[in-house]
Amino acid sequence: MILLKDVTKVYQTKTIETTALNNISLEVPTGEFLSIMGPSGCGKSTLLNIMGMIDEPTSGQVAIQGQAVSDYHTKAVARFRNEKLGFIFQSFHLINELPVIDNVELPLIYRRISGKKRREMAQTALEQVGLKNRMKHFPGQLSGGQKQRVAIARAIVGQPNIILADEPTGNLDSVMGNEIMEILLNLNKELGTTIVMVTHDETMARKTHRLVRLFDGSQVL
């Protein structure tokens, strides 16, 4: 479960103060597929980053699986992200110099798992997203949909409890977008993975369990 209580995020420069999130309180139960919608700049990605422990709130509390995020020290945060969280980004963020299989193995490298075991786990993850026959391809040789499937395989290879997806279908056409959405829905349904997805697409959002809308950093629905 992800719990946010009175979370505020303020970006401050020398001259300007911008409130990205304003007193957000949100509870995401285990196994839920939640989508977050809102116009550009409303704080969707900031909220996702805070849930993913890759950004810190200015005030408020965040707890994941019953443990307050502020209790973790830097190394423990990294370990927690590695073991419990998976990320999917709009622009895939694959390492173009590495073949698909090595990209998928990335989270496992930081778990000190043997090379053989890593390969097996990466192959299984690629099989789950239907890309087992593309293991040795490089990202540059794949279509947008295939790249995002590799990104999903990378996110699930470590069998995380929570997947945080930032506009996973944003760079894809509707056919490919639907394919990706199907994979995410299956993951949620079959493995019980908690998924929080930021999206601009109302149709995609309606397929999830719950929809949260943000406007100017505040929760409006």
Added chain:
Amino acid sequence: MFSNYLKLAIKVLGRRTFFTVISLFGISFTLMILILLSAYMDAELGSHQPLSQKDDMIFLNRLMMTNEVIDTSYQIDTVMLDGVEVYDSTEVLDKNRNSVSISSLGYYFCDNYLRDVAGADIYSFYSPGFSYDIFVNGKKLSFDVVYSDADFWNIYDYQFSSGRPYRQQEVDNQSQVVVLTEKAAQDYFGGMDAAMGEFIEIDGKQFEVIGLVKRPSNSKGFLSGQAFMPLTTLKPVYLDDDENFQGPFEAVFLAGSSTGMKDIEQSILQKSKQIALPDPENYNNLYLITSDFFGRYANSIFPNSDNDPEKSKRTFILIGGGLLLLFILLPTLNLINLNVSRIMERSAEIGVRKAFGAHSGSILTQLLFENIVLTFLGGAIGFVLALIVLHLVNDSNILGDTILRVNYRVFGYSLLICLAFGIISGLLPAYRMSKIHIANAIKQTNV
């Protein structure tokens, strides 16, 4: 993990060829110079023939005689005494040298005072300062000649390619025998095989060639010579002058252990206080200037007015270290700059890695590892370039007798240099990147 880093490091090098070429050029050129420099320093200061035993040697090559007098002067000041200002004088005693004579040692001095130095297993007296022009087939050759006793060969381990060194009996009998370097034999006789048993005219006398030595791997100014002859074949004026402390000789003592070296220096210091000077009216103090090999070497490059080898060592380390630092610093700064640009391009990738669980230490290790791979690649190119330059330098005799070699020690230095260079030039950019804020980093689109 490291195989993944290595794979990526190689791929990253191919990503921006221009950056890579510039980086590799800078690294390989710098490392080539550093490798050549370490080969040179190894040749000069390493334990190579004829100085394999250099760490057990104490050199005595200078004596200084001074006339020290006590000058009395008075310093006048005013003081207040019972409220009245009065003049007060202080007697100041200054030790002044009003004459100084520095030279190398006379044979008389060596023979009479230096044969019983405590701590020395073996000692040798020799004179390296003679140079003769020799004409062969209308061609002038300049030979530097070293006159020595027989133990010279037991201390300085020249490598004989044929023949043998002269023995003490031959020294005692003033035998006109000579040991030549291979190059001298080649120059004079046109071949090394033709030289053995033949005669060479030096200083108007005929000397039989009894041995040939290989070219030493270093050009110690105080040991350089093309011909070596018994010291008894020197003109009598250098050997027979009664009570002459000064002359063309120097002495070397070989200690059995490191404590032996201290004993030798202590014993020589004691002697300098006890020896009665031949002309006490003009000189009333004797200083014998001893040094270890490094001090002797540094003093031959950076002599100083005090004839203090320790001062020369400090100058050598200061100037040499300063130049080295400057030489390393400039390309390192340049490389840091290049690395910053190269690594900053990868901020999104680093952000993703951190998002998936890499902590700052892993990122630092990865980026340092990549930089070390790049440096070792540059080091390998630099090493090959250094081998080529080294070959050219040795062939051209540009460094005199010094032969530059890449032995295991130089190779080890090269690896260390590569490692240090890689770490120094990569640490700052890697550290900066390891601390990057993930949310900001993943906003970049290039991975």
